[in-house]
Amino acid sequence: MRLPRFLSGCFARPARRPAPGFPPGKALCTSPRSSAALGVFAAAVLPVISVTPAAALSCLPWGPADAYVQAAASERAYNVIAGELRFDENLLPQSHADNPNDTPPLTEIPAQLSGKMLEGKYFSGRVDVPAVLEVECLGPWCGGMKSGADYVFFAEQRGQDLVIRAGACGGFAFDDTPEVRRQVLDCHHGAACEPAMPR
DSSP states (O other), X not given: OBOOOTTTTGXXXXXXXXXXXXXXXXXXXXXXXXXXXXXXXXXXXSOOEEOOTTSOOEEOOOOHHHHHHHHHHOSSEEEEEEEEEEOOGGGSOOOOSSOGGGSOSEEEEEEEEEEEEEETTEEEEEEEEEEEEEEEEETTEEOOOOXXXXXXXXXXXXXXXXXXXXXXXXXXEEEOOHHHHHHHHHHHTTSBOOOSSOO
């Protein structure tokens, strides 16, 4: 499937003020909603989960192309950054031994995001900004990541906060590998963009 190049030139159309410390003149990307087909497709690939009391969490496949398509269809502002997120791993949510279903559904952890932002054709714009890691839990199952590891992030701007979501069933951060970068760049350049989630 080929998708429109929704991010090209997006820095010329800021929808809100960039996060403090962002490169001068750069605002986070906004995505046009002019493609009805893209909107329908994105609605079809939203994460679906199945949880039963005696079973493990069951999630549909989710990958960088799925995150890209969802970000493209969203009215929210996103930025794609290859780099690292540093935070206190002791703040990650843990299941309570006496009642694993008593885990908070959402935990926000202060963090520092540094790396290169996707600009034009490549990851080239250097950033070093505060961010928030938002970790989702569904009962005893929680998202998460390693502090200081290399990822490709889809960072959402909420006001002046950059938020990275780590969902229990797939988040918006992926191990920074050549394959992940290739998928993101293919989607970004309007080449083949094949989500992992079945359609």
